[in-house]
Amino acid sequence: MSMDLIINILSATLVAGTPLLLVALGELICERSGVLNLGQEGMMLVGAMAGFIGALTTGSLMWGVVAGVAAGVAMSLLFALMAVTLAANQYAAGLALTIFGTGLSAFVGSDYVGHTVDGFTRIAIPLLSDIPVLGPILFNQDLLVYASLVMFVVVYVFLRYSRGGLLLRAVGESPEAANANGMPVLLIRYLAVGFGGAMTGLAGAYLSLAYTPMWSEGMSAGRGWIALALVVFATWRPGRVLFGAYLFGVASILHLVLQGFGWDISPELLAMLPYLVTIIVLVLLSSNPTRTRLNTPLSIGQPYRPSR
């Protein structure tokens, strides 16, 4: 393989891994508060649909992104109303949200199938993009890829160094103890769920405005589910989420490359590759029980009702 090909593959890896990274970072924050939102797939589709319609009708990609994020937040607040305020079963509420989101996006988006917009284009950052090898991979990407990297740093620093991150982890470990300490458990969970919704909406908008600038039904292709698995197997650590997302990215590019090389393997089998590789590697990584337990939000999946 030539150097150029490797650079192209790695550059495409970032692009392919970005939607997964965005969803997984949002879900990581959400789960760290003790709320498991299985609605990612549906939220992502609604975000993609809203983002595309937003951009198409306003003619502005930025308004499209705003619409996608807003749709994601709206969906997540619907979830939070059920799972946090009404303390409904988080698993059932999340699955319902996915089913609802899939149907809603297909219904509203049906008139927009076949339209196209001019999606986000690559912006080379002056000077930095001239660095050999790294430059074209990291610094010649579209705006949303940069945004995802910024969000990664924000999430990492927030969890590790901020008081807010401490509060979030505390609520996720034991909402009862957090309440006894006077922390606003429900508010913190709402904010975490809302952040997850915003990130998933953004990921959806990325799909329909940058990755493949168009709308088609079910275009998230299971990425919401993969992101959910990613968060668990990454043991709720942002660094591993990043690694897992790009691993998925590189595997999904490789299957195209391998097909290009004319490998005599059925394309369906190759298409399984990214899903398989990501899960296997992350399962192997998450085998240290102590580290896993330190980072696991113990209260995950349990509705919390404050006693009065």
Place this chain on the structure above:
Amino acid sequence: MTAVARLTLENIVKQYPGCRANDGVDLVVNAGEIHALLGENGAGKSTLMKIIYGVIQPDEGTIYWEGKKLTLQGPAHARQLGIGMVFQHFSLFETLTVAENIALALPAAEARDRRALDERIREVSAHYGMALDPRRFVHTLSTGERQRVEIVRCLIQNSRLLILDEPTSVLTPQEVADLFSTLRQLASEGCSILFISHKLQEVRDLCHTATVLRHGKVTGACDPTIETTDAIARLMVGEGTPLSTDVPPADPGESLLQMHSLSFRSEDPFGTSLDRICLNLRAGEIVGIAGVAGNGQDELLRALSGEITVPAEHLTFQGTPVGNLGPDARRRQGMAVVPEDRLGRGAVPDLSLVDNTLLTASAQGMVQRGWVSYNKVRDYAQRIRERFQVKASGLDATARSLSGGNLQKFIIGREALQKPTLLVASHPTWGVDVGSAVAIHQVLVELRDQGAAVLLISEDLDELFQLCNRMGAICGGRLSPLLPTPSLTIEQLGQWMAGDFADSADAEVNHAVA
């Protein structure tokens, strides 16, 4: 003492569905006073504490803080005023460090400089003789150390009223002595302390005044330094309830159960591994194992119940190796177990008493050729209920709906009626009121007198000293020597609980003697 009381409660009422937890409670706590709040489980102590700390709001009544009328908005508000609370089940976050836990309770501005906070934690903890490393993760701390974190967390906020909810129930005797000297020092510096307990001797040692609650009402106030323990106990339980069990001396027979250097490696990172445990139980005796929670008691119980299996010859029962048998096979041989966790392991919370009876007693002719005879199960459940006076709305009541004491009587009764040759009971009277505790103790003594061996795992030293004819302690998965109770001092036992015993060679010598 200042003229104005630090905290005054007037006519506090809190109504829960089906239960009036506080029914017109009055309480006055002065500055620099150590005030005991006494009462049985369910007397309303915890509810009252939560009201003072702002976790729940009273339905009626007035709270005065240093003379001013007050409506508490929540725990953060209480802390801001200088009310600190140390919970019985600690409100710490295990996956965070000591400093992070303390930072969470402070206003954001004070917690920002982590290095200064570490320094303050070291200062405060050293001043009160409670060494703490701010950088350690809470899950690596012992129970006593966790309690220190809670106390230091209050002190660092300059609390003027410290509430401690049954603080000694999780401590070794030495740790209790250390805690008391800290509390006395605090009181001499003007801090008020509200000390919740049902251990009367401790209250008499430490407290200046005492208020007694029963069924949500104040039944008396007294000076615990003058009153006798029996007089205070009478205020707590009311007339007509026996205060303790009469335990005639044991008459041990032949050896029933031997553990030969049993080891078990725990897979759970927060669990305890068992290290070469040797144990010999004889018919007709109660052997006690003391220890601070989380030192291997649970693993020991599982190794006896069959939830953990070991090579067969490491555990012999009536001469046959049983180490490799599962729970059901062991039960059929007459080994019965009462686990610590009533709801979840001892009984299934959402099943009825009838179904819960079937869980361990199915071998008593209740199942024939795969079919359950519910008439027999009901008869059996009814016998448990009558014989052990289990208060329940009926046999179809769910296990969850019973009070702790009644459910425990049911579970112990279910095992006792099967006439086991060995009964292992873990914390059988934990969180149980005096009346039920006395009944449970009687069952254990009766089984003993019928020739069964009883192994009692407990944190309640009074209970152990009262019932057992031999006892020892478990610490870090290792078992101390077992000595006859009359020759054992509480100091010696305390040292064992802290892990201070010579190598297991001694234990083996002791077994040879026993």
